[in-house]
Amino acid sequence: MSRISRDALGDLVYDQIVRMLLNHDLEPGEKILKKNLADVIGVSQTPINEAVSRLISEGIIEQKGRSGLFIRIFTNKDMMELFAVRAGLEGTALHLCMEEPENPRFKRVLNLFDDFSYPLPEERFLEYQKRDQEFHGEILKISGNRVILDFIRNFEFILRCYQKGLIRSPNETLMEHKSIVEAIRSGNTEQAQQLIMSHHWKTRERLKEMPES
Structure with missing residues (x-):
């Protein structure tokens, strides 16, 4: 041996x-x-x-x-800084994904929220959280950009260690996800990019309001 x-x-x-x-x-x-x-x-x-x-x-x-x-203890301020950077990187990643709209893997990602509707019952929150993570994670991976992937790998690790549950309610973010998907399906790259960046900036703003735990 x-x-x-x-x-x-x-x-x-x-x-x-x-x-x-x-x-x-x-x-x-x-x-x-x-x-x-x-x-x-x-x-x-x-x-x-x-x-x-x-x-x-x-x-x-x-x-x-x-x-x-x-x-290390990551404070809300630390997390706000990470979400600010992630907003820009994920917007870029989505732009790259939309250069190949027929990619089967990308098309599958767009179906992740199809069976969720507002208002979302609480018993489906955990399932939604997993789809949320998959949606954002797949967009980053499908982009194939190594610089983005290197940063995000560390970000995701930090998030999994320190985040307990969702920062914002699914009933708030579900419609944002559906709007992002609609913009992607319509081929509006600029709108889709702006929506996914806004999605992360809203989470950053929510962190600003939250007490340290």
Whole structure:
């Protein structure tokens, strides 16, 4: 049996720490003790150091002077900044997608909200949330732009770790999604781009009104 290379082990440890964050085994604000992490994951200190360094560079873990390493707490202001950038990137991604309107994958995305109607019953909120994530995620992926994908990958990770539920009600965003889809189907690229950007800016504005949790 071949031995796992040092780089591959570092990637495996990084992936394990990411899973711990997503599963909330590690919480925002929690202090990171490398020895404890090594014991929990069952590896030596070296791959832990490599994985933690990578998470520091990605802004997920931060060094607080002599106090040590902590899982970063993303404030509403931090999230507002991320949504502002996402608005522009997703508008660009949608523009790129609309250059190939017959792409089967893109056409499938446009059907995600067809079976939802206003007002949306509360028992369908979770299903709607999954479709919401798929809709935006697929537009970004289908665009094929690597710069956009690199930023969004980190954004989505942060959102999954820190967002508990939807920021705005489905009964507010459903009609926005349907308007975006209608503009896409009519081939109005400029309108579709403006609508999807406005969709994210409205979420940013809602974050501005929300108390820190």
